[in-house]
Amino acid sequence: MSKAPVKVPNCSVKTASPAVEVDVLPVFQDASGKAVVAKNAYAKTLERLRKSAAFTAKFPSTQFLRLAGKGKAESLCLVAMGVEKELASDRIRSAGGHAWARLVAEKADSVAVHLDALVGASGEASALSRATAFAEGLLYGAYQFNEHKSKPVDAAWPKTITFVTKNAKLAKDFAPELKLVLEALRAMNVTRDWSNQPSNTGTPEYYAAEAKIFAKEYGLKCTILGEAEAKREKMGLFLAVGQGSEREGKIVILEHAPAKAKKTLVLVGKGVTFDSGGISIKPSMRMEEMKHDMTGAATCMGAILLAAKLKVPTRVVAILGFTENMPSGTAIQPGNVVAARNGKTVEIINTDAEGRLILADLLDYAHEFKPSAIVNVATLTGAVGVALGKQCCGLMGNDESFMSQVKAAAKSKDEKVWELPCWDEYFEDMRSDTADMRNSCNDSMGGTIRGGVFLKQFIRKGTPWVHMDIAYTGNGVTHIPYFPKKGGTGAHVRTLAALALEMGSDDA
Numbered sequence: 001m002s003k004a005p006v007k008v009p010n011c012s013v014k015t016a017s018p019a020v021e022v023d024v025l026p027v028f029q030d031a032s033g034k035a036v037v038a039k040n041a042y043a044k045t046l047e048r049l050r051k052s053a054a055f056t057a058k059f060p061s062t063q064f065l066r067l068a069g070k071g072k073a074e075s076l077c078l079v080a081m082g083v084e085k086e087l088a089s090d091r092i093r094s095a096g097g098h099a100w101a102r103l104v105a106e107k108a109d110s111v112a113v114h115l116d117a118l119v120g121a122s123g124e125a126s127a128l129s130r131a132t133a134f135a136e137g138l139l140y141g142a143y144q145f146n147e148h149k150s151k152p153v154d155a156a157w158p159k160t161i162t163f164v165t166k167n168a169k170l171a172k173d174f175a176p177e178l179k180l181v182l183e184a185l186r187a188m189n190v191t192r193d194w195s196n197q198p199s200n201t202g203t204p205e206y207y208a209a210e211a212k213i214f215a216k217e218y219g220l221k222c223t224i225l226g227e228a229e230a231k232r233e234k235m236g237l238f239l240a241v242g243q244g245s246e247r248e249g250k251i252v253i254l255e256h257a258p259a260k261a262k263k264t265l266v267l268v269g270k271g272v273t274f275d276s277g278g279i280s281i282k283p284s285m286r287m288e289e290m291k292h293d294m295t296g297a298a299t300c301m302g303a304i305l306l307a308a309k310l311k312v313p314t315r316v317v318a319i320l321g322f323t324e325n326m327p328s329g330t331a332i333q334p335g336n337v338v339a340a341r342n343g344k345t346v347e348i349i350n351t352d353a354e355g356r357l358i359l360a361d362l363l364d365y366a367h368e369f370k371p372s373a374i375v376n377v378a379t380l381t382g383a384v385g386v387a388l389g390k391q392c393c394g395l396m397g398n399d400e401s402f403m404s405q406v407k408a409a410a411k412s413k414d415e416k417v418w419e420l421p422c423w424d425e426y427f428e429d430m431r432s433d434t435a436d437m438r439n440s441c442n443d444s445m446g447g448t449i450r451g452g453v454f455l456k457q458f459i460r461k462g463t464p465w466v467h468m469d470i471a472y473t474g475n476g477v478t479h480i481p482y483f484p485k486k487g488g489t490g491a492h493v494r495t496l497a498a499l500a501l502e503m504g505s506d507d508a
């Protein structure tokens, strides 16, 4: 059961334009609302378009022109960048995303991206960051999930991409950046592959086997705990969730341990391979989407792989809890009381609030790795979509300064996050008459916050912690031009790797 290698397009950097099928040319818009004619091989074409206003370079748009043998390339793909003064990094990335979508739609095979066109009135100081953002946007959408088609499918996207600049220094500086972009894509594609895997193939055992393969390739330590070990660790809540399933739960522990690391970041991921709701069964409409309920674990996986490739100086541990939430004769029942690893007892009001149960034990276990900070990532509540929509990930935490660090990491990658309160007042709702606490209440008030406050009970004093509720940002997001439109997004992988990098830099 070994997997196909993660596919990414072939990319290179050159100082002269090769013969390709499609030239990709970013174009700015001027203050009068027309395309800027820059000095390049396509100036005449642009001049003509400018006169007829056929292409105004207003963001977001693209224009595809057949060149009929006039130029080196067969076609020209113009990419609108909008007004240069308004050019922020995410606009550049988004423009790259639109370019990719157009190239795929036009079935382009070999393309040359003209990076020098990204340097307008701003001068060369911004050349490298702009080239990198454009490459990110172009490439981060390069994902297709074809594993379960009966015939092998070749990735339907440009097979060779040449980034061209006449500026030798930019070419030299950009080459390593491009490598990192491809590493980020590779890591996100692992997250996406895992997230999209159906639950009959994507079993806890499958993810454990996959993790071992990737650990070897990326130089990570990898330990797998089965249910017997979980029992020895007294992980009553983790085991309770899986007790209705025929499949054995697995806890995957991955470790990136640089020799001189001073800090440890522990990532904890919810890996429910299928969430039927259990005895508190979900309605059948869209239940198939619950194969994605392990996206938190998949996100932590992508993050630790990327952190390893970036050689972050922080020690990073990922604890991924895989199990299946099923109704059966052996399943937990509403009203059952179960003891957690930390000794606290939980009355299970709703078996569909299972994510917090498995995370509770994993979070307690996370302290064994002496963390400087813990981040858990989970598709925890439908309520986060009600509160924040698909556009934004919900954050909760117990430490202002660490929360700021997580927010800063997200901002550096243009990934949207928003903090919700994690006040103890909310825990009053979680008290149980029978046990120390209950896992849900019978109304839908503050659903996301209640989930976070429940998790907080398992964080020990003095350990900074942030909970990321990715129930709606992890899958099926269509508003980010540089992410795939269906299934796992790969969101937050870059944020978490950036966090690990940042934690290492303030060691002193």
Ligand code: BES
Pocket (backbone or CB within 6 Å): 275, 293, 350, 352, 353, 354, 355, 379, 380, 381, 382, 383, 439, 440, 441, 447, 471, 472
């Ligand atoms: N996996 C779900 C959350 C979810 C819902 C993810 C929709 C993605 C899309 C989670 O286990 C769940 O069922 N949560 C319940 C909690 C409730 C019973 C307190 C929910 O959100 O309804």
Ligand code: MN
Pocket (backbone or CB within 6 Å): 275, 277, 351, 352, 353, 354, 355
């Ligand atoms: Mn559930």
Ligand code: ZN
Pocket (backbone or CB within 6 Å): 272, 275, 293, 352, 354, 355, 379, 380
């Ligand atoms: Zn769930």
